[in-house]
Amino acid sequence: MKHTLVATLDNNPFAFNRVISLFRARGFVIDSLTIGQTDVQDLMRLTVVVDGSKTAVEQVIKQLYKIVEVRKVSDLSDEQPVARELALVKVTSKPATRAEIMQLVDIYRARIVDVALASVMIEVTGDPEKIDSMVALLRGFGIKELVRTGVVAMVRGSSTREAASLKEVPAWA
Amino acid sequence: MKINGARMVCESLAAEGVRVVFGLPGGAIMPLYDVLPEFPFRHILVRHEQGAAHMADAYGRASGDVGVCLATSGPGATNLVTGLCNAMMDCAPLVAITANVTSSSIGSDAFQEADITGITIPVTKHNFLVRHPKEIGPTIKDAFHLARTGRPGPVLVDIPKDVLQLEAEYTYPAKPNLPGYNPTTQPNALQVRKAARLIEEASRPVIIAGHGVIISQAWDELRELAEKHHIPVINTLLGLSGFPGDHQLFLGMPGMHGTAYACYASDQADLIIGVGNRFDDRATGKFSAFASRAKVIHIDIDPGDIGKNVAADVPIVADCKPALQALIREIGQCADHSGWLTQIDQWKEQFPLPKAPEDGSLSHRHVIDELWQATQGRAMIVTDVGQHQMFMAQEFPFLVPNSHFSSGGLGTMGFALPAAIGAHFARPDEPIWCCAGDGGFQMTSQELAVVSKYQLPIKIALFNNQYLGMVRQWQELFYNRNYVEVDLSGPPDFVKLADAYSIPAWRVDRPDEVSAAIQRAIAEPGPALIDFRIDPTENVFPMVLTGTPLADVIPYETKATNDASQPVRR
Ligand SMILES: Cc1ncc(C[n+]2csc(CCOP(=O)(O)OP(=O)(O)O)c2C)c(N)n1
Ligand SMILES: [Mg+2]
Numbered sequence: 001m002k003h004t005l006v007a008t009l010d011n012n013p014f015a016f017n018r019v020i021s022l023f024r025a026r027g028f029v030i031d032s033l034t035i036g037q038t039d040v041q042d043l044m045r046l047t048v049v050v051d052g053s054k055t056a057v058e059q060v061i062k063q064l065y066k067i068v069e070v071r072k073v074s075d076l077s078d079e080q081p082v083a084r085e086l087a088l089v090k091v092t093s094k095p096a097t098r099a100e101i102m103q104l105v106d107i108y109r110a111r112i113v114d115v116a117l118a119s120v121m122i123e124v125t126g127d128p129e130k131i132d133s134m135v136a137l138l139r140g141f142g143i144k145e146l147v148r149t150g151v152v153a154m155v156r157g158s159s160t161r162e163a164a165s166l167k168e169v170p171a172w173a
Numbered sequence: 174m175k176i177n178g179a180r181m182v183c184e185s186l187a188a189e190g191v192r193v194v195f196g197l198p199g200g201a202i203m204p205l206y207d208v209l210p211e212f213p214f215r216h217i218l219v220r221h222e223q224g225a226a227h228m229a230d231a232y233g234r235a236s237g238d239v240g241v242c243l244a245t246s247g248p249g250a251t252n253l254v255t256g257l258c259n260a261m262m263d264c265a266p267l268v269a270i271t272a273n274v275t276s277s278s279i280g281s282d283a284f285q286e287a288d289i290t291g292i293t294i295p296v297t298k299h300n301f302l303v304r305h306p307k308e309i310g311p312t313i314k315d316a317f318h319l320a321r322t323g324r325p326g327p328v329l330v331d332i333p334k335d336v337l338q339l340e341a342e343y344t345y346p347a348k349p350n351l352p353g354y355n356p357t358t359q360p361n362a363l364q365v366r367k368a369a370r371l372i373e374e375a376s377r378p379v380i381i382a383g384h385g386v387i388i389s390q391a392w393d394e395l396r397e398l399a400e401k402h403h404i405p406v407i408n409t410l411l412g413l414s415g416f417p418g419d420h421q422l423f424l425g426m427p428g429m430h431g432t433a434y435a436c437y438a439s440d441q442a443d444l445i446i447g448v449g450n451r452f453d454d455r456a457t458g459k460f461s462a463f464a465s466r467a468k469v470i471h472i473d474i475d476p477g478d479i480g481k482n483v484a485a486d487v488p489i490v491a492d493c494k495p496a497l498q499a500l501i502r503e504i505g506q507c508a509d510h511s512g513w514l515t516q517i518d519q520w521k522e523q524f525p526l527p528k529a530p531e532d533g534s535l536s537h538r539h540v541i542d543e544l545w546q547a548t549q550g551r552a553m554i555v556t557d558v559g560q561h562q563m564f565m566a567q568e569f570p571f572l573v574p575n576s577h578f579s580s581g582g583l584g585t586m587g588f589a590l591p592a593a594i595g596a597h598f599a600r601p602d603e604p605i606w607c608c609a610g611d612g613g614f615q616m617t618s619q620e621l622a623v624v625s626k627y628q629l630p631i632k633i634a635l636f637n638n639q640y641l642g643m644v645r646q647w648q649e650l651f652y653n654r655n656y657v658e659v660d661l662s663g664p665p666d667f668v669k670l671a672d673a674y675s676i677p678a679w680r681v682d683r684p685d686e687v688s689a690a691i692q693r694a695i696a697e698p699g700p701a702l703i704d705f706r707i708d709p710t711e712n713v714f715p716m717v718l719t720g721t722p723l724a725d726v727i728p729y730e731t732k733a734t735n736d737a738s739q740p741v742r743r
Contacts, residue, residue, distance in 0.1 A: 010353065014290070014302075021294045055480060062477040068299045068319065071353045 003057045004153045007046040007073045015069035028060050032150035047152045074161040083153040087131045089122045092142035108134045178306035178337040179204040183212040185313035188345045193598045195225040199245025202272035204337040220619035224591035226256020231595030233266040239320045246273045247285030257327045258296040262582025266325035268316050275335040290331050298326030306341040318349035323356030324475040360491035360499050368470045368487045369503035375444035377513045378404045384411035385449015385493045392574040394497035402507045407435045409450050414577040418570025428456035430563040433524035433715045436723040447471040449493040452483040462722030472496045524728045534708040537564035539684040547691045552604040557589035557613035559643040561636035563713045587616030593631050611637040625674040628699040638707040646712045671702040678702035
């Protein structure tokens with residue numbers, strides 16, 4: 001099963017290096033990994049989607065907690081979080097296909113962000129499944145270039161998964 | 174007070190109560206060595222930085238405080254890596270201080286530049302690159318705190334040369350500043366209650382006690398729990414000397430070369446109480462068959478080790494000492510274990526450890542038995558890696574808490590000699606024996622210079638079987654006696670090698686010479702080395718073959734496991 005984990009960590013290159021090193025060294029399989037700024041200047045937020053059994057994912061979380069710069073780790077999988085990814089797709093377009101592409105863009109509530117003689121660039125945001133399905137349809141026109149950001153996620157409602165200033169005591173303790 | 178970075182390092186070490194550091198200088202770290210003589214702690218000049226790391230590692234284990242090693246940039250720092258990894262695997266509290274090239278040349282492939290913080294991420298508990306002298310005090314404070322608390326481990330602090338030279342205001346904080354580090358040390362009361370109920374109900378309980386008992390100095394609590402409720406105790410390799418080796422409830426070591434009765438007891442138990450252990454594959458045999466009849470209580474300070482290899486019915490994340498104290502308070506009336514203890518005594522009687530041979534050949538067991546007789550089990554024993562290590566773990570009943578030191582998790586050949594030096598500096602008044610194989614000893618034998626120069630009273634028992642013995646045993650048993658590149662016969666003559674370092678040494682070939690040789694070594698005021706010429710064909714048994722369950726332990730060498738023909742030299 002896929003698990004979406006979010007971790008808050010100190011904003012320094014060592015912290016990021018340690019996290020990546022951990023996934024590599026322990027052979028955890030990553031579907032997607034992103035890191036970005038939070039509202040607190042010195043803290044970064046890591047969002048990682050891993051595929052594995054409950055015990056394997058528990059092990060990932062425990063090992064992440066052992067990194068000194070990691071403040072908090074949560075598994076959002078059971079909470080139906082809002083999960084979003086952004087993709088930029090450069091698609092071959094001829095006068096004959098342009099209208100059809102525009103229609104698709106409309107349906108997916110995507111945007112055309114650049115138009116050239118023989119191609120258009122599409123920006124699409126959504127959950128990964130939506131992007132998968134749009135990309136599959138665009139493939140028919142010829143994809144020249146594609147990039148996806150990887151997933152970021154947040155729980156619904158007013159609770160947060162932002163790290164408190166102190167490392168919170170995880171549930172197993 | 175404005176002082177340079179180098180003095181700040183030394184002030185910080187002094188503030189942490191450091192008494193001795195192990196290291197070797199070089200270009201980048203010269204500013205630090207320049208000021209070392211101004212400070213009250215001792216520096217021990219090693220002959221290879223790996224030695225410095227092992228010394229600091231064993232100093233940490235033996236003292237319960239933090240061991241410190243120093244190395245210069247580039248090759249000096251990379252030479253520490255094996256030692257750091259060893260300390261990481263075995264939870265040894267260690268702080269390594271390395272110098273790096275000047276800040277402005279970092280990242281330029283400058284002479285003797287190595288990205289040592291990058292290299293050591295997977296083999297340290299944490300590491301730091303210091304960018305300004307004002308960070309030195311706070312960083313060293315954090316480093317010592319990380320090294321000695323929680324699950325102890327090695328911490329590396331890398332300091333560019335210019336940062337050592339620059340002057341700044343020195344402050345040493347009273348407290349570490351590690352908002353992301355908060356290990357759980359006190360047990361959860363609910364978990365303790367659940368564990369206590371399981372213990373009360375169990376009819377065939379067994380304790381598997383690991384290194385954590387020694388690290389948290391919980392040997393009295395372990396003994397109290399075992400004696401009060403009549404629960405037999407198994408010690409993992411690194412758990413040895415955490416429970417009296419001559420105790421009626423003691424079953425020795427489990428696993429690959431453990432005692433047959435420890436294997437049977439873990440297999441037949443209905444409750445396994447893991448205390449400060451990590452259910453390593455060497456100790457459990459085939460994971461899926463381990464504890465198949467048992468519920469598992471697992472006490473460890475590292476949540477990452479709980480549920481990793483063996484699922485725990487009751488996990489307790491805590492330091493062993495408070496966890497055991499809480500358990501002892503909580504446990505009421507236990508079920509009767511007399512049938513279980515009788516069963517265990519029967520196994521002990523039926524499958525004792527193999528005896529030393531009486532055919533005149535010199536066995537590891539002869540030497541170890543005489544070592545025990547001579548010391549009455551009251552000496553620090555440091556072992557290397559291989560057959561001799563396993564024989565020692567089986568055959569020597571440890572009586573002094575925290576008196577057995579070995580490279581467990583990493584299995585680092587070359588550990589014993591430098592580790593013996595480190596342990597000696599931690600507890601200089603205790604007798605100490607360095608027990609090494611002829612292979613591993615040669616990996617760090619340059620540290621004989623340290624032993625000789627400082628006239629350390631370290632006695633070296635060389636188990637010289639003329640082979641990479643453990644590998645030879647595997648080739649014999651699993652590779653059709655195809656002995657490839659395990660023959661160490663010939664040079665060096667270890668007696669002459671010791672002589673080159675002015676260390677008294679002699680050779681022993683026969684069982685009847687062992688005792689006198691050991692007495693002679695003990696009588697030497699300084700170091701001594703005995704070259705024990707062990708039977709090259711001796712194998713370690715009992716044995717649990719890789720990937721097989723503990724129940725299938727092979728207690729004795731038989732025709733089926735080995736047709737006992739002489740190894741063919743290649
Ligand atoms: C640094 C290192 N290299 C290789 C090994 C693999 N290894 C494990 S035991 C062993 C043989 C050790 O021989 P020796 O030191 O003579 O000890 P013995 O087994 O003969 O007692 C070897 C090569 C190791 N553990 N460590
Ligand atoms: Mg050997």
